[in-house]
Amino acid sequence: LPAFALTVLVIVAVPGQGMAMVLRQSIVSGKEAAFYSVFGNTTGLIIWGILSGVGLSAIFQASPTAFNILKWAGVGYLTLLSIQTLLQLRNEAGKFEYEKGVSAKRFGAAFNIGITTNLTNVKAAVFSVGLVPQFVPKDFNLGWGIFLLTCVWAVISFSWYSLMITVVDRSARWVQRPKVRRILTAISAIGIAILAIGLAFTRAH
16 A cells, blocks of 8 residues: 555646646646545546456456457556656756646536546546556455555545645745746656556556
8 A cells, every 4th residue: 555655645746737737727727626636536436446456357357368458558658648747858847747638616617627638638537547456455356455545545636736836835936936847847757667567567467
């Protein structure tokens, strides 16, 4: 569980659709609207967990080959994501951009932005399907294990983004510094590469 929690922390800190959405909502629409969107984003994670748990528990039991195909697809995607993130260092603010996209202040609209961002996020899909199952103990039901670990992921994600919203609310100028965002981008790229290496050495249940 500690290893999973640390891995998830790296995942949620990686710049991408979710990070951009939260930063944009925090700066453009305010702290309250940002929390609404994070709630929507967290709901999306739970949905991914349910779909992944139901589908993978059946697929992996029927075909061990499917596990290896999914694993190496995940390794390839993570490696590509790490390289793409490193290349973003050419930009002044790295990959932590928040200027583009739709923003909203009301609960319904802000919640929809959050859940839509998550359900259309390829990174969330790959991690839910390819990474979470690796942490389920061999003597535990795979379907329930995926769902429970996804709930842990949801709590960590909500906590991280909530902290980020608070930091942005109190120190927006610091977060907006291009140098700060470039440093965070570099750290994220290294973190993704480590996840890819770890996933490559996992074995089927």
